[in-house]
Amino acid sequence: MKHATRVAATAALLLTLTSAPAAGAADAGTAHVDGRLPSGATYTMDVPTAWNGTVLLFSHGYASGPANPAQDAPDDATKSLLLQGGYALIGSSYATTGWAVTDAVPDQMATLKAFTTRFGQASRTLAWGRSYGGLVTTAIAERHPEEIDGSLSLCGLVQGGVANWNNTLDPAFVLKTLLGSDVPLVNLPGQEAATDAANTLTATVDSAQSTAAGRARIALAAAVHNIPVWNAPGQTRPAATDWDAQQANQYEAVKGLLKIAAFNRRQEAEARAGGNTSWNTGVDYARLLGRSSVRKEVTELYRKAGLSLTADLAALNRAPRITADPAAVAWMSATSSFTGELTKPQLSVHTIGDALVPVQTESALRRAVTAAGSAPLLRQAYVDNAGHCTFSPAEQLAALHALEDRLTTGRWQDTDPASLNARATAADPTTPARYVRYHPTPYLRPYDLAHPADRR
The missing domain is CATH 3.40.50.1820 (Alpha/Beta hydrolase fold, catalytic domain)
Structure with missing residues (x-):
């Protein structure tokens, strides 16, 4: 016809x-x-x-x-x-x-x-x-x-799914390691446990935001997820070298990521996959930062705080790593x-x-x-x-x-x-x-x- x-x-x-x-x-x-x-x-x-x-x-x-x-x-x-x-x-x-x-x-x-x-x-x-x-x-x-x-x-x-969950793991891992939290990041047994973990790490981030060292470390967590410095409707677009304003915008986005995706949505996805689909074995966090869109901001905030970025990156690279469940990765890979x-x-x-x-x-x-x-x-x-x-x-x-x-x-x-x-x-x-x-x-x-x- x-x-x-x-x-x-x-x-x-x-x-x-x-x-x-x-x-x-x-x-x-x-x-x-x-x-x-x-x-x-x-x-x-x-x-x-x-x-x-x-x-x-x-x-x-x-x-x-x-x-x-x-x-x-x-x-x-x-x-x-x-x-x-x-x-x-x-x-x-x-x-x-x-x-x-x-x-x-x-x-x-x-x-x-x-x-x-x-x-x-x-x-x-x-x-x-x-x-x-x-x-x-x-x-x-x-x-x-x-x-x-x-x-x-x-x-x-x-x-895709595997890349998404790996990249969502990284900022939470940085925050947990450098801010001294003991929350579980993967293998969450249910939504209640996921909510508790999200609330605990968010409270830790809120506390860290009050110090220059904490703000620098939150910026580092944002950087390994490529969280931009201008990221919400109605937000003032920071000047290119206004590192403090850039970090303040990222701070809110980091908390949003923890509340939305890093725990509750992860737990739901893990339940479907039958296990943890993410890993950071073999990840060099210094290399990740070197490729980040906001690495300059991180460098400047660490300098301003009098904090050693090299030492923090070394601490991340020494920290115990998270391994994935191969069957869960296979499910996420095949489906997503x-x-x-x-x-x-x-x-x-x-x-x-x-x-x-x-x-x-x-x-x-x-x-x-x-x-x-x-x-x-x-x-x-x-x-x-x-x-x-x-x-x-x-x-x-x-x-x-x-x-x-x-x-x-x-x-x-x-x-x-x-x-x-x-x-x-x-x-x-x-x-x-x-x-x-x-x-x-x-x-x-x-x-x-x-x-x-x-x-x-």
């Missing part, structure tokens, strides 16, 4: 299937459908009457707790603009919360199948997602390329790490001031796809803003349109910052356009399936 005929037929069908107008929909003729998959996951779909033939399969970020709603767009403002543009929007809740990649990928593919059964075959299918949903999206791109035409990751964990083997175009976008999923994850993705020979299919772009996933609707639409042009023309074009900002302004002149030229430093603890030496 030709595209125009199919869209007209679908539009007529929608009038009989609509259960309710979608929230944020462009008009009351938009079909809104909620359903449940055999896995128990719920799904949601919003399809405008004047569907343009493109379906966007949205993968949401990490969810915890009892609330686990299906999502088909990153935010209401972007959703409204997409529906006005004629895009069909779909997405699932995933059957479980937490590090649920083994549920998320099949649930997303089942949602796509349910959409096709109900509304017909799309002329173009794009997978996209934010944060943890960027990991899910990249997994779909590698494992189910025949089901999609391209993918868009926004602020994604595109370094990447080969870098793209067969369809992918655009990956990141804010430069992301503390939770640092922008250096893009370096890890580039490393994998380059080793796999897929680099021509990948483009990366950067937004000059602080915080995790703090994109404007305009910036998200600009990325989507750039990916669409790649599919239409067969080549990447107009993906430089000026062109992306022009796309953003054209898509939504009411919200910011802040794409910039940026080259992230290396990811400090890479692990991917394209590098056999990573599997140690």
Whole structure:
């Protein structure tokens, strides 16, 4: 069936299937459908009457707790603009919360199948997602390329699971060792124990922040995770040599990392994997610092405190190391790490001031796809803003349109910052356009399936 005929037929069908107008929909003729998959996951779909033939399969970020709603767009403002543009929007809740990649990928593919059964075959299918949903999206791109035409990751964990948990271990290890805490970092028996450990180490960090030596050591912990010095919405952007202001911003981010990821989310992931998936055996912390994006700040704060950085790095390198459970690593590697083997175009976008999923994850993705020979299919772009996933609707639409042009023309074009900002302004002149030229430093603890030496 030709595209125009199919869209007209679908539009007529929608009038009989609509259960309710979608929230944020462009008009009351938009079909809104909620359903449940055999896995128990719920799904949601919003399809405008004047569907343009493109379906966007949205993968949401990490969810915890009892609330686990299906999502088909990153935010209401972007959703409204997409529906006005004629895009069909779909997405699932995933059957479980937490590090649920083994549920998320099949649930997303089942949602796509349910959409096709109900509304017909799309002329173009794009997978996209934010944060943890960027990991899910990249997994779909590698494992189910025949089901999609391209993918868009926004602020994604595109370094993969093993790399993520190794890199999350390092700042906690630095804090525990140099601030004298005895909290367990891995093999946490349950969420209560994880919360207790997080609270204990956070209190230790709070106390250390009151001294120059403590502030220097917190900065060192931030550096081995590449936590940027400007990392939260509304935060003042420090001057290039305002080391104290830089560290104050990182201090808040370090506490956030401890509260969010380093213990509770780790424990949930360990429970799925059947053991500890992280290690720092063989890690040279002096080498890690030497490759960090904020090493100069650390050096200056240690000098100001009259503290020996060399001695602290030696103490870290002498400290008892953490070994991983090989079976747990194998599970995390098989389910959540990447080969870098793209067969369809992918655009990956990141804010430069992301503390939770640092922008250096893009370096890890580039490393994998380059080793796999897929680099021509990948483009990366950067937004000059602080915080995790703090994109404007305009910036998200600009990325989507750039990916669409790649599919239409067969080549990447107009993906430089000026062109992306022009796309953003054209898509939504009411919200910011802040794409910039940026080259992230290396990811400090890479692990991917394209590098056999990573599997140690």
